[in-house]
Amino acid sequence: MRQTKSLNKLVKVFEETEFAISVVSLVKRFKSEMSKTTVYRILERLEKKNVIHSFIGKDGERWVAKLQQAYPSHVERHPHFQCKTCGNMECVPFDFNLPTIKGYEVEAANLVLIGTCEQCL
Amino acid sequence: MRQTKSLNKLVKVFEETEFAISVVSLVKRFKSEMSKTTVYRILERLEKKNVIHSFIGKDGERWVAKLQQAYPSHVERHPHFQCKTCGNMECVPFDFNLPTIKGYEVEAANLVLIGTCEQCL
DNA sequence: AAAGTAATGCAACTCAGGTGCAATAGCAAA
DNA sequence: TTTGCTATTGCACCTGAGTTGCATTACTTT
Numbered sequence: 001m002r003q004t005k006s007l008n009k010l011v012k013v014f015e016e017t018e019f020a021i022s023v024v025s026l027v028k029r030f031k032s033e034m035s036k037t038t039v040y041r042i043l044e045r046l047e048k049k050n051v052i053h054s055f056i057g058k059d060g061e062r063w064v065a066k067l068q069q070a071y072p073s074h075v076e077r078h079p080h081f082q083c084k085t086c087g088n089m090e091c092v093p094f095d096f097n098l099p100t101i102k103g104y105e106v107e108a109a110n111l112v113l114i115g116t117c118e119q120c121l
Numbered sequence: 122m123r124q125t126k127s128l129n130k131l132v133k134v135f136e137e138t139e140f141a142i143s144v145v146s147l148v149k150r151f152k153s154e155m156s157k158t159t160v161y162r163i164l165e166r167l168e169k170k171n172v173i174h175s176f177i178g179k180d181g182e183r184w185v186a187k188l189q190q191a192y193p194s195h196v197e198r199h200p201h202f203q204c205k206t207c208g209n210m211e212c213v214p215f216d217f218n219l220p221t222i223k224g225y226e227v228e229a230a231n232l233v234l235i236g237t238c239e240q241c242l
Numbered sequence: 243a244a245a246g247t248a249a250t251g252c253a254a255c256t257c258a259g260g261t262g263c264a265a266t267a268g269c270a271a272a
Numbered sequence: 273t274t275t276g277c278t279a280t281t282g283c284a285c286c287t288g289a290g291t292t293g294c295a296t297t298a299c300t301t302t
Contacts, residue, residue, distance in 0.1 A: 002248055002299050024289075035251050040290065042249090058231045060181035060258090061289085081225060092222065101213065103239035104202060110179045110233045111200075118224035123268050123279055145258075156282050161259065163280090181289090182258085 001045060006034045010042050014052055020065035020080060020089040022057065055080060055110050057089070065091055079111035085120035122166060127155040131163050135173055141186035141201060141210040143178065176201060176231050178210070186212055200232035206241035 001007070009030065013021065023043065027036045043064055046052045054064045063080070068091065079092040092113070122128070130151065134142065144164065148157045164185055167173045175185045184201070189212065200213040213234070 004249065004299070006250075027289090036289090037252080037291080038250055045249095056177055056179065056181050056231075058177065058229070060177045060183065062181065081222070081227075084228070094222075101202070101215070103242060104236060105242060106202075106234045106236040107205070108179075108235040110231075110235075112231045113227045114229040114231075115225060115227040121224060121226060125268070125280065127281080148258090157258090158260080158283080159281055166280095 001049065006038050007042055009033065010039070010046070011051070014066040018090070020063040020091060023062040023064060055112070057082065058112050058114055063089055077109040077111065079113055081113045081115065081117065083117035083120055084114060085116055088117060090117070122170065127159050128163055130154065131160070131167070132172070135187040139211070141184040141212060144183045144185060176233070178203065179233050179235055184210055198230040198232065200234055202234045202236065202238065204238035204241055205235060206237055209238060211238070
């Protein structure tokens with residue numbers, strides 16, 4: 001993966017926050033610095049390299065966030081929590097207590113919780 | 122809510138299956154019988170009247186399924202399970218074991234599990 | 243410094259979903 | 273049954289996220 005200016009700008013964003021970020025907001029934020037095509041393609045590369053992971057919000061919007069190796073199950077099935085008040089989307093650093101369904105095999109998950117966060121309560 | 126032919130056709134679909142159905146597939150299925158605008162608007166009405174509920178799949182697509190009063194928590198936060206092999210999307214009739222996060226208040230959820238179902242294993 | 247090729251920008255496209263408006267058809271009252 | 277009200281529909285058009293092809297640019301390696 002080549003070390004381009006656009007790549008570094010995006011990587012820096014993920015280094016500076018624990019929150020997930022909506023892809024649309026990234027495109028807007030860097031509108032004057034790179035094309036939306038570039039944003040989408042860089043995110044694709046970063047996800048393939050396991051630098052970030054992505055998931056779908058409650059209205060079908062895509063979100064991205066850095067991968068935190070601290071949590072072993074971070075890759076495939078940890079939930080995300082979005083606060084209705086402040087809009088922040090957090091990775092929930094808990095292993096998910098999936099009801100094991102007899103005979104079913106769960107491989108991945110897209111789990112979004114909506115509510116009010118600690119700060120906003 | 123007026124008893125129109127289009128409405129009855131869609132209601133019948135939900136009466137005849139326990140599975141969730143993607144909105145796109147409904148639009149395709151009734152292409153020759155009603156306009157997509159009508160499909161979207163009827164689904165909107167049915168959801169408002171609590172005849173069906175909707176949620177977002179792993180790729181951001183909208184799905185709809187009938188509400189089953191049998192399960193008390195059916196409305197807001199039961200999970201859905203999509204089989205990678207047959208493509209069927211099922212409502213998981215279990216109460217969800219959400220990790221209660223101290224200080225956080227969960228109001229709703231969009232929970233999609235992906236894997237292999239009983240039939241396809 | 244040169245060359246190979248990964249990455250970018252741009253324009254054009256796809257596809258889900260929504261909107262405004264005129265035409266149609268349930269439904270209720272007469 | 274007929275009339276009138278208005279909910280519902282169809283159509284054309286729009287919006288916005290995401291993708292693609294291709295020519296150009298700029299990393300990286302030798």
